[in-house]
Amino acid sequence: MAELYFEKIKGDSKGYYALIIFLSLVTAWGFYGFWVMFTQGHETTGMTNQVIWGIPIVNVVYLIGASAGSLIVSALSGVFGKEEYKVFSRMAALMAALMIMGALLDIFLDLGKIEHGLNTTLYFNTTSIFSWNAFLYTSYFIISVIYLIAMFERKDKLVKGLAFLAVGWAVLVHSGTGGIIGFIYSMELWHSPLTAPLFIISAIASGIGLFIPTLVLTFKFTNKPLDENLIKSLAKIMGAMIIVLLYMFCVEIFTRGYVPANLEMLRMQLFDLNTPFPVAFWVLQITIGMLIPLAMLIFPPTFRSVTWISIAGLLHATGVWFERYILVLPGLAYPKEVFPPGYVMEHTPPFEYAAVYVPAWPEIALNIGTFALIFLLFIIGLKVFELLPKTELLEEVSE
Amino acid sequence: MISRRRFLIIAGSATGAVLLGSSQLEKALASARSESSDPSKPLWGMIVDVDQCTECMNQLVAETGNPDPKPECALACDRENNVPEFREKKWDPQWFKMLKVRSNLEGSEYLWVPLLCNHCRHAPCAQVCPTKATFVREDGIIMIDYHRCIGCRYCMIACPYNARNFNFKEPLDGLTEINPETDRRGHGVVEKCHFCVHRVDRAVKEGVNPTPACVEACQKEAEKRGFEKSALIFGNINDPNSEIGKIIRTSKAKQLRPSLGTEPKVYYVNL
Ligand code: SF4
Ligand code: SF4
Numbered sequence: 001m002a003e004l005y006f007e008k009i010k011g012d013s014k015g016y017y018a019l020i021i022f023l024s025l026v027t028a029w030g031f032y033g034f035w036v037m038f039t040q041g042h043e044t045t046g047m048t049n050q051v052i053w054g055i056p057i058v059n060v061v062y063l064i065g066a067s068a069g070s071l072i073v074s075a076l077s078g079v080f081g082k083e084e085y086k087v088f089s090r091m092a093a094l095m096a097a098l099m100i101m102g103a104l105l106d107i108f109l110d111l112g113k114i115e116h117g118l119n120t121t122l123y124f125n126t127t128s129i130f131s132w133n134a135f136l137y138t139s140y141f142i143i144s145v146i147y148l149i150a151m152f153e154r155k156d157k158l159v160k161g162l163a164f165l166a167v168g169w170a171v172l173v174h175s176g177t178g179g180i181i182g183f184i185y186s187m188e189l190w191h192s193p194l195t196a197p198l199f200i201i202s203a204i205a206s207g208i209g210l211f212i213p214t215l216v217l218t219f220k221f222t223n224k225p226l227d228e229n230l231i232k233s234l235a236k237i238m239g240a241m242i243i244v245l246l247y248m249f250c251v252e253i254f255t256r257g258y259v260p261a262n263l264e265m266l267r268m269q270l271f272d273l274n275t276p277f278p279v280a281f282w283v284l285q286i287t288i289g290m291l292i293p294l295a296m297l298i299f300p301p302t303f304r305s306v307t308w309i310s311i312a313g314l315l316h317a318t319g320v321w322f323e324r325y326i327l328v329l330p331g332l333a334y335p336k337e338v339f340p341p342g343y344v345m346e347h348t349p350p351f352e353y354a355a356v357y358v359p360a361w362p363e364i365a366l367n368i369g370t371f372a373l374i375f376l377l378f379i380i381g382l383k384v385f386e387l388l389p390k391t392e393l394l395e396e397v398s399e
Numbered sequence: 400m401i402s403r404r405r406f407l408i409i410a411g412s413a414t415g416a417v418l419l420g421s422s423q424l425e426k427a428l429a430s431a432r433s434e435s436s437d438p439s440k441p442l443w444g445m446i447v448d449v450d451q452c453t454e455c456m457n458q459l460v461a462e463t464g465n466p467d468p469k470p471e472c473a474l475a476c477d478r479e480n481n482v483p484e485f486r487e488k489k490w491d492p493q494w495f496k497m498l499k500v501r502s503n504l505e506g507s508e509y510l511w512v513p514l515l516c517n518h519c520r521h522a523p524c525a526q527v528c529p530t531k532a533t534f535v536r537e538d539g540i541i542m543i544d545y546h547r548c549i550g551c552r553y554c555m556i557a558c559p560y561n562a563r564n565f566n567f568k569e570p571l572d573g574l575t576e577i578n579p580e581t582d583r584r585g586h587g588v589v590e591k592c593h594f595c596v597h598r599v600d601r602a603v604k605e606g607v608n609p610t611p612a613c614v615e616a617c618q619k620e621a622e623k624r625g626f627e628k629s630a631l632i633f634g635n636i637n638d639p640n641s642e643i644g645k646i647i648r649t650s651k652a653k654q655l656r657p658s659l660g661t662e663p664k665v666y667y668v669n670l
Contacts, residue, residue, distance in 0.1 A: 041586040043567040048489035052552045052565060112550020112565065112587030119530040119547050130529035130553050185659055186523060186559035338514060338560050338655055339500050339670075346499035346509070348467065350489040351561055 004086055005390045009222050011383035023376035030369010033362035034109045042112060044362050048350040051332045051357035056110040059367045060103045061324045062206070063374075064137070064177050065199060066317070067099035068170035069207010071144055073234065078163025084230060088215055090151050090387045095211065097144040098377050102370045104137055109366060129179040136173045143169050152386065174200045181327055188262050189269065189331035194252050201248065205241035206320035208234050209293070212313035216306055218382065224391050228306055235309045238316065239297040242290050245323075249286075261341055268354055269330040275354045277330050280322045289319010333357065436637040441603070442539040443594055444518065444636040444664035445614070446643050446652055449510050451630030455620060456497060456511035470497055472513065472631065475616035479595060480581045483573025491573075492564035494592040495613055512670065513631075515613075516541060516562040516592040517655065517663030524554035524563065533589075539636075539664055540594050545584040554589055559656050560663075563591045594633070608634060608641075636664060 009016075036044050047054045074092030077085035111117055120134040147162040178196030185191045212234055219226040253270075256262045269277050293312035302308035333355045339345055349355075381387060436442070459468050476482060476495040485491040496514045501507040522541050525533045532547035533554050555563040566586045580597050584590055595611035602609035610618075614631045621629035634643035643666075646652055652666035 041568055042565065043490060047565075047567075049492075049555070049564055049567075050489070050561075052555045107551075112552065112589075113548060116530075116547065116549040119532070119549055123530045123547070125529055125531045127526045128529045128553075130527060130551065134529060180553075184527075184557055186557055190556075332556070336559060336561055338498075339512070340653075340655075342503055343500050344503045346501075348488070348496075348498070 006090060006386035007388060007390050008384065008386055009382045009388060011379075015221070016379070016383075019379060020376065023372045023379070026372035027369050027376055030365045030367075030372060033365025033369060036362045037109070037366070038114065044360060046358045046360045046363065048355060048357065050335065050350040050352070050355040051329065053328060053332060054110075054357060055325070055359045055363050055367055056106050058321070058324045058328050059370060060106045060110075061177060061181075061199075061328065062321050063099045063103035063106065063370070064173065065203035065320065065324070066207050066210050067096045067103065067144075068174050068200070068203040069205065069209075070099060070211055071096035071147075071166050071170050071207075072204055073208055073211055074147075075163035075167045078160045079167055084227070087227070087230065087389050088211075090148065090385075091215065091218065092211055093144060093148045093151065094381050094385070094387060095214065095374075095378060096207075097141060097148060098374045098381075100137060100141045100144065102374045104141065105373075106366065106370055129176060129183055133173070133176045133180065136169070136176045140169050140173045170203070171200055174203050181331075184331075186336055187331040187334070188256065188259075189265055189334060190327075192252060192256075194248055195327070198245070198248050198252075201241050201244050202320050202323060205238050205245060206317050208238040208241075209313040209315075209317035209320065212238075213310040214378075216310045218388070222382075222388060222391075224388060226306070231306050231309055232303070235297055235303070235312065238313065239294055242294050242316065246286075246290060261337075265330070265334045268334055269326070272354060275330075275333065277326065277333075281326050284322040285319050285326055289316055289322060293319070329357065436639070438635070438638040438640075440537070440637060441635040442637045442664065443599060443609070443633070444539070444643055444647070444666065445515075445594070445611075446632040446646050446666045446668060447513055448628070448630045448632075448668050449512055450669040451621070451626060451628065452497070452513060453509070453511045454626065455624060455630065458624065467499075471616040471620045472613040473497060475612040476592070478576070479578055479598075479612035480592075481570060481574055481578055481583070482590075483568075483570040485568065485573045490567040492566065492570070492590060494564070494590070496561075510670070512667070513613075514560060514562070515665065516594075517560050517661070517665040518594065520662035520664060521660060523557040523559060523659075523661060527553050527557040529553065536596075538599070540596055540599065541591075542593055542596065543589060543591065545582060545588050545590070548588040550587040550589065552589060559659055559661060563589050565589050 045054055070092045073085075074089040074096060076082055077089045108114065108117055120131065121138075124135075125131045143162065143166050147159065147166050150158045150162055175196040178199040181190050182192050182195030212231060216226065216231065253266065257266050268275060270281060271278055273279075293316040296302040296308055296312040296315075302312070335345075335351050335353055335355065337345070456468075456470060459470060460466060473493070473495045477484065480494060482492055482494050494515060498512050498514055499509050500512050501509045518539055518541050520539070522533070522535060525531075525535050525541060528534075529551060530547050530549055532544045532549070533541065534544065535541055550565070552565055555565060566584065566588055569586045570584065595609075595613075598611055599609040611633055614629075614633045617631040618629045632643050632646070634641040636644055636647060638644045639648060646668065647666060652668050653670055654663045654666060
């Protein structure tokens with residue numbers, strides 16, 4: 001294969017500027033949402049003393065996942081020596097760095113006392129997985145930036161080494177994030193040794209899911225030919241990961257459900273239609289997020305079309321957002337059973353069964369604004385850095 | 400190629416390292432099992448007699464006609480520690496909650512059980528706090544440094560007893576009077592019961608037994624109602640001759656959610 005050269009995009013079309021303006025406006029709205037939360041306190045959110053984490057944290061978990069997935073995609077060429085994947089490894093690395101930045105931003109902006117935020121770096125608590133993650137996330141961000149720079153400088157050996165390091169680090173980061181949920185033994189719906197591996201698998205799947213449409217659209221708007229087989233091989237990895245995910249959900253639910261004490265909370269999560277959880281789980285996460293994309297990858301007519309594969313990717317990426325939602329919220333909505341089994345507690349609000357949490361607009365703005373910021377910086381990045389392969393070369397390659 | 404000799408050395412030292420590591424691990428794990436008690440080093444704890452609470456609360460419900468009245472102990476806590484009162488329950492911080500509990504057999508009677516920070520010996524909140532804003536004092540009191548707390552709320556998630564509250568609003572907005580003795584804190588941090596640590600420190604300095612505000616209110620209420628004893632007892636668990644030390648050593652006092660191994664220092668009798 002001929003050596004690849006990369007170029008910037010011109011970025012002077014009307015469409016480009018329109019997109020920049022649109023994304024900036026959404027980002028500004030997100031910032032305004034944050035500002036309201038910051039100045040008026042968390043009373044402007046839908047959270048309560050029972051449901052103490054809301055969708056900003058769901059977003060954090062999601063973005064960390066998608067970032068790790070993106071980085072793994074980017075490192076495929078370095079780690080497995082797959083030259084053909086080099087076409088998008090720069091783009092994917094930038095995406096990874098931007099998404100971890102988005103995640104860090106969301107954690108930070110959701111703090112009650114942002115002014116004290118730097119205390120996490122000043123004081124380290126070795127028994128706190130959160131402390132470890134503060135270290136892991138920032139170092140992960142730095143590694144992905146160095147990796148990106150090494151690619152720009154075409155330091156091939158270094159890139160290869162960093163690719164290994166980055167993948168290893170992504171796995172660490174993800175196990176750490178899994179630990180934030182999985183280590184918590186005060187809630188049965190959180191405590192699970194499967195959370196960390198589940199996180200890694202769905203990170204890869206959702207990273208690819210989000211990356212495929214980004215890749216396809218970027219190449220389309222810049223009029224670059226894209227090798228369909230590349231997309232297909234990525235999609236196959238995603239499909240395999242979805243199957244593993246479905247298997248792991250079954251294992252987790254049945255293992256939990258075997259404990260009589262857990263039946264009631266599982267019933268709430270899976271079947272109580274007075275809560276948003278069954279719809280989020282069965283419809284959005286399982287059906288739309290996993291079964292339909294899987295079917296689209298297995299069914300030959302849809303698998304043949306890059307458009308359909310992109311849609312499958314997008315559906316799955318959305319489904320994984322709801323997977324994170326199901327991971328975080330039902331556990332919080334189910335009251336902690338403080339008294340011995342055999343006792344029933346008359347719950348007083350907000351400590352009650354199926355505690356209500358409706359995200360308020362500042363939280364929603366913060367979430368959407370973060371995505372807008374990520375894509376805004378991404379398209380600016382396309383103009384500033386040499387991220388996309390040179391068109392003529394691609395044509396040569398595909399001939 | 401690795402020679403046999405080298406292989407044996409490597410294998411031998413690896414086995415040694417594993418054995419050494421596992422024995423260290425075992426020691427660390429075993430240390431959680433037994434507790435020494437040196438009476439001169441106080442370890443503060445509390446005992447709740449659920450029968451007494453239920454009796455008192457039932458009388459209060461009958462007197463006020465309110466099915467869920469706030470008892471004197473909880474009111475005293477609010478006053479002592481500047482715990483604000485908000486009408487919106489989802490934000491209302493409560494350091495000391497009275498809960499209604501009954502057996503799940505139909506027709507069972509209700510018990511009234513107070514819930515406060517259990518001051519766990521192996522406190523999950525301190526375990527997870529990323530900044531060590533939540534920390535354990537030598538005398539076992541679990542404290543929050545409001546200046547260090549970043550408001551991440553991870554401790555509230557980890558606490559198995561719902562003992563913690565987040566300040567969604569400025570506490571001053573929900574206060575009618577202010578006790579200057581307690582630490583001030585703003586919105587955005589987490590707060591909870593600290594056994595009236597200022598009272599404890601003062602009492603220790605004066606060489607007397609400390610009495611947190613709820614315990615004091617409970618004693619007054621018991622006297623007023625003519626009960627034989629009060630429901631809340633506070634003292635040094637390490638001292639086998641203290642009232643609390645004696646009751647715990649009857650082995651009849653229970654901890655909440657014992658299977659988690661958090662080992663609360665708030666014990667319940669007659670639950
Ligand atoms: S009861 Fe909750 S807040 Fe109190 S020490 Fe235990 S874990 Fe911490
Ligand atoms: S909210 Fe404050 S006390 Fe609780 S874990 Fe976070 S920093 Fe620690």
